[in-house]
Amino acid sequence: MNxxxxxxxxxxxxxxxxxxxxxxxxxxxxxxxxxxxATAVENATSExxxxxxxxxxxxxxxxxxxxxxxxxxxxxxxxxxxxxxLIKGLPPxxxxxxxxxxxxxxxxxxxxxxxxxxxAKTALVELEKAAKKGKIALLExxxxxxxxxxxEAILDFKKGRIKKKRMPxxxxxxxxxxxxxxxxxxxxxxxxxxxxxxxxxxxTVGDIDIAVATKKxxxxxxxxxxxxxxxxxxxxxxxxxxxxxxxxxxxxxxxQKPEAxxxxxxxxxGSKHHNIHLREFALKxxxxxxxxxxxxxxxxxxxxxxxxxxxxxxxxxxxxxxREDTGEIEVAQKGELPNLVxxxxxxxxxxxxxxxxxxxSHDEGKxxxxxxxxxxxELGYEYIGFSEHNPSLSHHSEKQIIDLVKRKNxxxxxxxxxxxxxxxxxxxxxxxxxxxxxxxxxxxxDLLDYVVASIHSSFKMNKKEMTRRVLAGLEHPKVKILGHPxxxxxxxxxxYELNWEKVFAFCKKADIWLEINAWPDxxxxxxxxxxxxxxxxxxxxxxxxSHALSQMGLMPYGVSVARRGWAEKSDIINTLSWLKLNAxxxxx
DNA sequence: GCCGTTTTCGGCCCGACTGTTTTCAGTCG
Numbered sequence: 001m002n003x004x005x006x007x008x009x010x011x012x013x014x015x016x017x018x019x020x021x022x023x024x025x026x027x028x029x030x031x032x033x034x035x036x037x038a039t040a041v042e043n044a045t046s047e048x049x050x051x052x053x054x055x056x057x058x059x060x061x062x063x064x065x066x067x068x069x070x071x072x073x074x075x076x077x078x079x080x081x082x083x084x085x086l087i088k089g090l091p092p093x094x095x096x097x098x099x100x101x102x103x104x105x106x107x108x109x110x111x112x113x114x115x116x117x118x119x120a121k122t123a124l125v126e127l128e129k130a131a132k133k134g135k136i137a138l139l140e141x142x143x144x145x146x147x148x149x150x151x152e153a154i155l156d157f158k159k160g161r162i163k164k165k166r167m168p169x170x171x172x173x174x175x176x177x178x179x180x181x182x183x184x185x186x187x188x189x190x191x192x193x194x195x196x197x198x199x200x201x202x203x204t205v206g207d208i209d210i211a212v213a214t215k216k217x218x219x220x221x222x223x224x225x226x227x228x229x230x231x232x233x234x235x236x237x238x239x240x241x242x243x244x245x246x247x248x249x250x251x252x253x254x255x256q257k258p259e260a261x262x263x264x265x266x267x268x269x270g271s272k273h274h275n276i277h278l279r280e281f282a283l284k285x286x287x288x289x290x291x292x293x294x295x296x297x298x299x300x301x302x303x304x305x306x307x308x309x310x311x312x313x314x315x316x317x318x319x320x321x322x323r324e325d326t327g328e329i330e331v332a333q334k335g336e337l338p339n340l341v342x343x344x345x346x347x348x349x350x351x352x353x354x355x356x357x358x359x360x361s362h363d364e365g366k367x368x369x370x371x372x373x374x375x376x377x378e379l380g381y382e383y384i385g386f387s388e389h390n391p392s393l394s395h396h397s398e399k400q401i402i403d404l405v406k407r408k409n410x411x412x413x414x415x416x417x418x419x420x421x422x423x424x425x426x427x428x429x430x431x432x433x434x435x436x437x438x439x440x441x442x443x444x445x446d447l448l449d450y451v452v453a454s455i456h457s458s459f460k461m462n463k464k465e466m467t468r469r470v471l472a473g474l475e476h477p478k479v480k481i482l483g484h485p486x487x488x489x490x491x492x493x494x495x496y497e498l499n500w501e502k503v504f505a506f507c508k509k510a511d512i513w514l515e516i517n518a519w520p521d522x523x524x525x526x527x528x529x530x531x532x533x534x535x536x537x538x539x540x541x542x543x544x545x546s547h548a549l550s551q552m553g554l555m556p557y558g559v560s561v562a563r564r565g566w567a568e569k570s571d572i573i574n575t576l577s578w579l580k581l582n583a584x585x586x587x588x
Numbered sequence: 589g590c591c592g593t594t595t596t597c598g599g600c601c602c603g604a605c606t607g608t609t610t611t612c613a614g615t616c617g
Contacts, residue, residue: 033589279601
């Protein structure tokens, strides 16, 4: 076994152990414990192997003394004797079946035994064959229906292997918005809200869930399933319906009477872990929670609003963005919830690409500086900075580069004289080259108000090298912002790894701001690192990285990332007025 | 096996759905 297991692999192993215990009818809480440990690992914000390196395994909630010891053995020796003993005698094929929707540990084991399927490698093929031959329906406890269900689930799984993508939040927003507008046209619709990860503003969304409050549920459901962009009806019932859209994404609708709308919102906004924790919390007060409301004994109380629901648990309303069970319930209990930053707090944007011809090696913007300045005024900003990519090094001499920037400066000055409603800054987005040098001549820096330093090449360096490269780039006193700090592109690439402890320490000391890039494919810094930055007292700046006017309106996506990272107004530099910000722009 | 501002022992989230059942076990979100 490989000792350098990633989180997904460790989670998978723990899941298998849970399944093994389940088949052996062990203490059910032990099964739950392994199951929870698996989820904890899967959702961990750092690699578990790294945590082990630092002796911090136990900091993951759900990993206790026993499992930590097993994982220690795993990372040291590549195997866990106790696990091996446990799995010995169980057919390897059963663990393959666990990936099939509708098959749990018990069913997986039974299928292996009855159908004599043992080898993991051919397990799914054999199961599919058995189903097609009608062998499953003959087994005790199975029937025709479960046989076709299994067959369908196998086909789904095979499809899912090729394509099971979550969509970017911005795409989900657009789809949801269209449906919301449509649903509002029904006179039976009283209230309407997005649910799930869409409402919590997670960077990517699986299915789109929407709630409607109504006194005429069947009317709303019928209206919904007649949505013109529907491709296929998946299911329809008295409490909701699911449809598949032509674009391929699934939309679930849930309807509820207005009196119980609040508890339903709370339940379906999630997250699952937030809700589980909240139910445990309630249980200690003798209350039982569900999507229907709060039960005390046998008496159920319904809730029209989420605020009332949380209030009756003795908690303030918790913003959906932080309902991830990462301490929000404890903090809410103490009355110390953060006052999260809002889009209306934002007073400027430091990362804009105009079409000024700086002859860069990366892409230019589509609109003029003037157009962008007008748009910024419309957005109510006090200041913006133009930060086009640096002129390409390979195609220009040092003098040519400086001349280009001087000319742009002139253009900015001219614009300033005709536009006094907003402060205009002369920035530049400069590549940090693989050796850590900035891709801009030293003599040119005096011409700039600030630099956004970013990585745009050689993404594959290891953590140590990349950290050295980034820190070297940040050394320069003109650098104020580290642009899209992890380099991730959602659904395309993971981004590089950095030693964040070092980066945070450096940024804090030098008052360098980490960018939260609002571009929907980036959303970089990611929310979990925003949280770390906040804890470390590192300031951030939310920028749109706009290459066109319309993109300047994407700021809310950056703000939601900041909110998911528990950032308050004071953590975000571009909430400052120009007066206060001006003083901080100069490095000391 | 995990965990603790009512607990280091004694608890451990809730309800719906489904299929194959005569009262429920397994799975899911």
